[in-house]
Amino acid sequence: MTRTLTVATWNINSVRLRQDLLTTLMAKAAPDILCLQETKAPDFLFPSDLGNKLGLPHVLTRGMKGYNGVAVLSRFELQRLETTPDWCGKSDCRHIAANVLIGHQPITIHNFYVPAGGDIPDREANPKYGHKLDFITEAKKHFASCPPYRTILVGDLNIAPLENDVWNHKQLLGVVSHTPAETAGLNEWREQGFTDAIRHFVSQDQKLFTWWSYRNRDWRASNRGRRLDHIWVSRDLEASLSHHDILSEARDWPRGSDHVPVVLTLAI
């Protein structure tokens, strides 16, 4: 029997401030699994009724005070993967993983919030950039040691890997999120057994963005976007890729995030 599984990822930039927008997202995209980044809420302050309200009653959170924070909300039962690495030894709530109990064989989901990396693309001058590169290297090594199977990896990876993942490739080569060191690192991580599910549907010669800075007067008119949010699937799931959606309209939702939701449907 074939069924569909729809996964959404969204850097929501404060879950407590934007609960209403999640109701809107459910009405538009109806994901079975919703992965959030930058929840900015410690677990005891994560809205306790949110999952039930959205029809996604199985909820896992990893949050901290003020910064970062990730969550998975699911229509299906989740088994948390407890033995995930402590990335860069920082215990900073940037990753949560679970098995989704669906059908005869579970699907594994990884939800990442990769460090943004600060402004200066130099690890000596800017330790945050070094942290970002180290995080990517650790992630690559981790998946090299346990190759993905029936696995979906989503998140705000804070890197736009392709020329058409940014509004101006040449101008952004020296800007954190599109430097050669970052894009090479992200490609090596993905090559540990994943396919870029969104680029499976959208040709590499098409511009594709998931984030537009708050610092533009009119994000749609200037369209200085970047594709920072990604969904990858393990290669065994490539044949199951069914369709995708990038909800650019969400950038105009009242008091919205600077990121928009990315949605993938699989026929499994």
Add this chain to the structure above:
DNA sequence: ATGGTTGGCCCCCAA
């Protein structure tokens, strides 16, 4: 070349 905005939280940091 610079500045532009947002959120959380302790008057500044991170994005």
